[in-house]
């Protein structure tokens with residue numbers, strides 16, 4: 001599991017950047033984060049309603065203890081809390097994790113290694 005060592009909001013392009021302890025980073029769009037909110041209120045919404053929601057932007061972030069964030073969105077929603085491991089999970093699902101890219105790269109390297117030995 002990647003450890004998050006820093007977070008940055010880029011309001012110009014509405015993304016949250018996760019900075020990992022190894023110096024790599026991943027970005028999550030504010031819109032994806034809003035739709036991935038796990039608060040009780042959003043859990044009660046139909047998934048189709050969540051998908052049809054207008055695009056929202058991140059207005060503010062607040063850390064909760066050491067292991068989570070509360071995000072405030074432009075649609076007025078500010079109840080969503082995002083534990084850091086959940087953010088890593090979202091970045092992985094979005095295919096933007098530098099670790100998964102690296103894993104894919106190392107598999108390719110291995111394949112090349114086998115090929116050259118043949």
Ligand SMILES: [Zn+2]
Pocket residue numbers: 037038039040041042043077079080
């Ligand atoms: Zn919510």
